[in-house]
Structures are given as structure tokens and as C-alpha cells.
Amino acid sequence: MGSLLFVSSELQLSGPSPTLLCNPLLGTTVNQMVNEMRKAKEIGTDLVEIRLDCLRSFNPRPDLEALIKQSPLPTLVTYRPIWEGGQYEGDETKRLDALRLAMELGADYVDVELEVAYDFNNSIYGKKPDNFKVIVSSHNFHNTPSSEAIGNLLARIQATGADIAKIATTALDITDCARIFQITVHSQIPIIGIAMGERGLISRLLSPKFGGYLTYSALEADSISAPGQPTVKDLLDLYNFRLIRPDTKVYGIIGKPVSHSKSPLLFNAAFKSVGLNAVYLHFLVDDVEKFFITYSSIDFASGCSCTIPHKEAALKCMDEIDPIAKQIGAINNIVRRPDGKLVAFNTDYIGAISAIEDGLRGLNGATLAAGSPLAGKLFVVLGAGGAGKSLAYGAAQKGARVVVANRTFERAKELADKVGGKALTLNEVENFHPEEGMVLANTTSVGMKPKIDETPMPKHVLKHYCLVFDAIYTPKDTRLLREARESGAVIVYGTEMLIRQGFEQYKNFTGLPAPADLFRQLMEKHA
Structure with missing residues (x-):
């Protein structure tokens, strides 16, 4: 090609x-x-x-x-x-x-x-x-x-x-x-x-x-x-x-599946609001390397978001990788520079961790304090894929004690070792509650539309967590989040991660600050 x-x-x-x-x-x-x-x-x-x-x-x-x-x-x-x-x-x-x-x-x-x-x-x-x-x-x-x-x-x-x-x-x-x-x-x-x-x-x-x-x-x-x-x-x-x-610049989100993504809604509205000559599309991609080789035109793909299952595979296609993204081992944001080189970032961890921190700060009327409210917390991540790596790395950076649970133990251990944490299988995590007030972050696809009746964690376990985050945003209110709320935990929606990481991607794409209010209004309207 x-x-x-x-x-x-x-x-x-x-x-x-x-x-x-x-x-x-x-x-x-x-x-x-x-x-x-x-x-x-x-x-x-x-x-x-x-x-x-x-x-x-x-x-x-x-x-x-x-x-x-x-x-x-x-x-x-x-x-x-x-x-x-x-x-x-x-x-x-x-x-x-x-x-x-x-x-x-x-x-x-x-x-x-x-x-x-x-x-x-x-x-x-x-x-x-x-x-x-x-x-x-x-x-x-x-x-x-x-x-x-x-x-x-x-x-x-x-x-x-x-x-x-x-x-x-x-x-x-x-x-x-x-x-x-x-x-x-x-x-x-x-x-x-x-x-x-x-x-x-x-x-x-x-x-x-x-x-x-x-x-x-x-x-x-x-x-x-x-x-x-x-x-x-x-x-x-x-x-x-x-x-x-x-002469319109083309951006898009690479994924499989990808049609559920609300990113085109956010970015196209943002581009239009400031008069940028750009469009943002859904890219259903089977082979990432083939995609980038074929569409090597600078004018065609000015930048991409990257979602499941390509956040790790896309790394090998990049000319430069932001040091933090390289340490995480997963990317979700790719920018094509004027010289044609592809530069990759990870904005997932910024979006998710900042949302979780704000949720913890509001817990029990806690006051804002210097340092992260995640410091010292037991932070359980479900899933060891691209999003799981972002959450595990971000939490460890904030001083949390990280536990990674994954369907295959080997992948959980590989990630846990990188962040100085503990590894479990998904079956084991149900019986893992050495203390109260833990934080749970689901990065698996369990509960995503259309299988909205599924949950990665039984309800009776959720009482041990003070905050539960679900990276899924279709639907916004997953079964996991509904049951966590009923169990007394603070919940953080996946839409918050989407919105906040989107702020960073928009800035990387355009060099401009994201229209934060517009992003939030659109996500609320189309939740």
C-alpha cells in the first residue's frame, strides 16, 4: 500500500x-x-x-x-x-x-x-x-x-x-x-x-x-x-x-471497536467553536502499523487518539515517545509533527488520577491538603492493559500502594513489578480486603455496552472500598458504579477520565487550551 x-x-x-x-x-x-x-x-x-x-x-x-x-x-x-x-x-x-x-x-x-x-x-x-x-x-x-x-x-x-x-x-x-x-x-x-x-x-x-x-x-x-x-x-x-x-486537517480515534467513542463529538464541537479547520473521525483499525504506513501523509493524519486494543501495539510505530508514556508502556495520544514524525503521549493517567484525587478530597468533607490524597492508600487496579498501566503508574507516582489484578496472573505481575506493587488474579481480588477504605479502579471492559448487566466485582466486596472508579463510559452509570454507590463508596465516572484526558489531548493537538465547559456540557448531554 x-x-x-x-x-x-x-x-x-x-x-x-x-x-x-x-x-x-x-x-x-x-x-x-x-x-x-x-x-x-x-x-x-x-x-x-x-x-x-x-x-x-x-x-x-x-x-x-x-x-x-x-x-x-x-x-x-x-x-x-x-x-x-x-x-x-x-x-x-x-x-x-x-x-x-x-x-x-x-x-x-x-x-x-x-x-x-x-x-x-x-x-x-x-x-x-x-x-x-x-x-x-x-x-x-x-x-x-x-x-x-x-x-x-x-x-x-x-x-x-x-x-x-x-x-x-x-x-x-x-x-x-x-x-x-x-x-x-x-x-x-x-x-x-x-x-x-x-x-x-x-x-x-x-x-x-x-x-x-x-x-x-x-x-x-x-x-x-x-x-x-x-x-x-x-x-x-x-x-x-x-x-x-x-486543506482540512484530519484527526481521529484509533480503536477496535471504536464506534462507541464520544471523542468525535467532543473534538469536532471544540474545533468548530474556535474556527479550527479540522475534523475528528472514528478509525476502526485492525493493524496499527499498516494504518500508519498507509496514511503517512502529514496532511491526512495530523494526530490520533488511541484506545483499546492498540495502546501498546502503537508504541512500535512511533518516532518519539514521551518519557512518562514510555515508562507506562502504553500511549493514547499521537501527534504528527510538521516534519512528519509521530510523537506519542499518555494522557489517560492524568485524566483518571486527577479525577480520583478530587473524589478523595471530597470524601467526608476532607479539606484540601498539600500532596496527593492517594498517598498511602491501597489502590487496586483491575486489568493490566493500556488503561490499567496508566492507572497503576499514576497511582504509584502519587504514593499509593498498588495492587494489580488481571485475568492472567503473569500480566498482572509484570505490571505490579514495574510499579513496586502486588499482583493478583481477578478471582483472588474478590477475597482481598486487608483493610478498609481502599480505592478500586476498573480498567477492564466488563460492564461495557452492550453487556451492561455484567460487573467485574461482586457487590458484597465493594463495602471495603471508599472510592470506586470505572474507566468505562458507555454506559456512564455502570453496574459496578451503581452497586458501589449503594455500598457507600464515592464513585468516579469514566466520563471524568475521558473529559480530563481529552483536555490534554486537545492541547497536544492544537497548542490551545481545551474548552473545558463545552466538553463537560456535551458529555452531560450525551451521557
């Missing part, structure tokens, strides 16, 4: 994004589609795709007249056959006749498949209205071919006389999107380039950056017409799609 450095060097344009936002209409009746059109207009879509193959019954002339004339937005008419991923199984001549009729009745675009495009375009030669355009499309539901193969495909599409090319592939890895970006930038005709699936989400979101003609979005989460398609609301409100331009 090649670098995208050459892509960025050509993208020096500025100004508002020209990329259009298109809503496919999936109603099964004409009336339903008309209602969808009106809703699309209200929420800010640029055009609608009338999917004729979704209609339960279809009478070409009256139905097309009603749909095209009643649409408050420009119309793209598609009649997708089953052999190209659609629902139409009838006669091909009738299908193509309907598309020609759509042109005659005033549709702005029709979409025809590459296999029939040459004949279709010949059949309308000399009859096309001035502003009417034919999109010639190719869909690959299996993979994303090589750059050479995609280039050859685009040449075939162009040879049919297409006004606009559409190439939709399937992303088996997030790095597949690089080939879509490459072909989009270099196309000689307007192009719609999409990699379908969750790993291809960035190909849709970054269409304006790489010069895509349009991208597709769903009216609602339950009306998605292709895998990985975002909703209009997410595109406009979460990712600030209208503000993305070729």
Missing part, C-alpha cells in the same frame, strides 16, 4: 466544500418517498436518490411524474437490478426505459450500471437536457481491488460517456480507503468514490477533502441503503461535513 503524500501535495484548494449530500429514498410507496423528500429538505440534504426498485408497485409515467415534480430537491433516479445489489428482478428493457423516461420528465441525474451504460448512453445521445447527467456506477460487495484495477475500472466507466463515475467497493481494512482517495483525486471526470462497510466510513466522511462529487447519507439509522452509511444528522452535526475542505 502506497503513501498518500502525493495526494496531499495536490490538494491546495480552499473555500467551502462543493461535495453534495445525497439521501437515498427507500419508501415502498410514492407517498412515502414524497414524505422522505420533504424530510430530507428540512434537514439540509442537497439532493435525493429515488430508488425505484424499492417501490412495491411501479407505474412508470404517473409515478415518476409525481416523484420528480413534487420533489423539493434535485433528483437522482436509480432503478437498481438485483445483479448489482438492488431489488429489481424484471425485464431489462423496461428498467432502462424507466430511466430514460425519468430523464424526459426532468430528473437531474440517473444512475446506470457499468454493464449497460455504453448502450444506455448511446440511446440518449443528442436527447440529453443541458443540465442532465448520467452517473455510471460499479459496485463491488466483496473487496477493494488494487489501485491498478480501480484505475482500469474508472477508464472503462469513462469510456461509456459517463458524466460522473461512481465506484463503490467494500473495505475489508481501513487502509482500503486510501485507494479510493487516490482514484478520487486523480479522476479526470467527476467521481463518487466510496468504500462500503464500517471500515470504509472515512471514505464517505472525507469525500470533500479528496474531491468527491457527492456522498450518500441515511435519513435515519434504520433506513441505511448500503453498509457503513452514516445518517445525515451525524454527517452534519457530529462531523461538521459542510466545513470539510481539501
Whole structure:
């Protein structure tokens, strides 16, 4: 996989994004589609795709007249056959006749498949209205071919006389999107380039950056017409799609899974609030090293957050590692310097430890004192992964006596030895309560959505702890925290760690102080 450095060097344009936002209409009746059109207009879509193959019954002339004339937005008419991923199984001549009729009745675009495009375009030669355009499309539901193969495909599409090319592939890895970006930038005709699936989400979101003609979005989460398609609301409100331009800096969170992360919500709102030309995305990454090698463009990945399970694996991809992060052995914040070098930090321990300290200071009306309230406390960490390392290291730095409990004892001992602590298995920690008033920090994924009824620690054990922290923030109020509160402990939400470590990441990304009040308001609203 090649670098995208050459892509960025050509993208020096500025100004508002020209990329259009298109809503496919999936109603099964004409009336339903008309209602969808009106809703699309209200929420800010640029055009609608009338999917004729979704209609339960279809009478070409009256139905097309009603749909095209009643649409408050420009119309793209598609009649997708089953052999190209659609629902139409009838006669091909009738299908193509309907598309020609759509042109005659005033549709702005029709979409025809590459296999029939040459004949279709010949059949309308000399009859096309001035502003009417034919999109010639190719869909690959299996993979994303090589750059050479995609280039050859685009040449075939162009040879049919297409006004606009559409190439939709399937992303088996997030790095597949690089080939879509490459072909989009270099196309000689307007192009719609999409990699379908969750790993291809960035190909849709970054269409304006790489010069895509349009991208597709769903009216609602339950009306998605292709895998990985975002909703209009997410595109406009979460990712600030209208503000993305070729010179927009790209940030994101690397993880697997990653769609649950609220970081894009926080960072995109923060960027918008101060007018920064930047966007922050979800990056579903399987192979960290492959990700950084592929997206080595300075302009593409200006910085990343890093979450489970990549906080340790990403270390080997870095050019420089902050000394504290190196000692912890895990990173969660990566900044690409102007010279292209990747520099890594760990802000997890700052966010979590400061939140726990504030919780302890408020315990029993305790007054603020010099030094950390963690000093001398027995601090039990569940989990020995990246977040566990951050908590264990941070607590030890503050003078706490650290105990690390992990499913595999070897990993617990490795971390405990590094911080001068004690190691246990998760089974053993249930019976470990040598004193009262201990502090518990869960860094495992037990209790995370969707398995919200699970807990890493039985309720009867929680009475021995004065404070319980859970790094999970989806849901905010985990079963562990609910039962700890019922047992009389002070609780500290994972959202506090997220917010506070986010302050540090924002500062590292931008050199500016984070809009703390905005972060807190958003987390409260979307908890």
C-alpha cells in the first residue's frame, strides 16, 4: 500500500466544500418517498436518490411524474437490478426505459450500471437536457481491488460517456480507503468514490477533502441503503461535513471497536467553536502499523487518539515517545509533527488520577491538603492493559500502594513489578480486603455496552472500598458504579477520565487550551 503524500501535495484548494449530500429514498410507496423528500429538505440534504426498485408497485409515467415534480430537491433516479445489489428482478428493457423516461420528465441525474451504460448512453445521445447527467456506477460487495484495477475500472466507466463515475467497493481494512482517495483525486471526470462497510466510513466522511462529487447519507439509522452509511444528522452535526475542505486537517480515534467513542463529538464541537479547520473521525483499525504506513501523509493524519486494543501495539510505530508514556508502556495520544514524525503521549493517567484525587478530597468533607490524597492508600487496579498501566503508574507516582489484578496472573505481575506493587488474579481480588477504605479502579471492559448487566466485582466486596472508579463510559452509570454507590463508596465516572484526558489531548493537538465547559456540557448531554 502506497503513501498518500502525493495526494496531499495536490490538494491546495480552499473555500467551502462543493461535495453534495445525497439521501437515498427507500419508501415502498410514492407517498412515502414524497414524505422522505420533504424530510430530507428540512434537514439540509442537497439532493435525493429515488430508488425505484424499492417501490412495491411501479407505474412508470404517473409515478415518476409525481416523484420528480413534487420533489423539493434535485433528483437522482436509480432503478437498481438485483445483479448489482438492488431489488429489481424484471425485464431489462423496461428498467432502462424507466430511466430514460425519468430523464424526459426532468430528473437531474440517473444512475446506470457499468454493464449497460455504453448502450444506455448511446440511446440518449443528442436527447440529453443541458443540465442532465448520467452517473455510471460499479459496485463491488466483496473487496477493494488494487489501485491498478480501480484505475482500469474508472477508464472503462469513462469510456461509456459517463458524466460522473461512481465506484463503490467494500473495505475489508481501513487502509482500503486510501485507494479510493487516490482514484478520487486523480479522476479526470467527476467521481463518487466510496468504500462500503464500517471500515470504509472515512471514505464517505472525507469525500470533500479528496474531491468527491457527492456522498450518500441515511435519513435515519434504520433506513441505511448500503453498509457503513452514516445518517445525515451525524454527517452534519457530529462531523461538521459542510466545513470539510481539501486543506482540512484530519484527526481521529484509533480503536477496535471504536464506534462507541464520544471523542468525535467532543473534538469536532471544540474545533468548530474556535474556527479550527479540522475534523475528528472514528478509525476502526485492525493493524496499527499498516494504518500508519498507509496514511503517512502529514496532511491526512495530523494526530490520533488511541484506545483499546492498540495502546501498546502503537508504541512500535512511533518516532518519539514521551518519557512518562514510555515508562507506562502504553500511549493514547499521537501527534504528527510538521516534519512528519509521530510523537506519542499518555494522557489517560492524568485524566483518571486527577479525577480520583478530587473524589478523595471530597470524601467526608476532607479539606484540601498539600500532596496527593492517594498517598498511602491501597489502590487496586483491575486489568493490566493500556488503561490499567496508566492507572497503576499514576497511582504509584502519587504514593499509593498498588495492587494489580488481571485475568492472567503473569500480566498482572509484570505490571505490579514495574510499579513496586502486588499482583493478583481477578478471582483472588474478590477475597482481598486487608483493610478498609481502599480505592478500586476498573480498567477492564466488563460492564461495557452492550453487556451492561455484567460487573467485574461482586457487590458484597465493594463495602471495603471508599472510592470506586470505572474507566468505562458507555454506559456512564455502570453496574459496578451503581452497586458501589449503594455500598457507600464515592464513585468516579469514566466520563471524568475521558473529559480530563481529552483536555490534554486537545492541547497536544492544537497548542490551545481545551474548552473545558463545552466538553463537560456535551458529555452531560450525551451521557
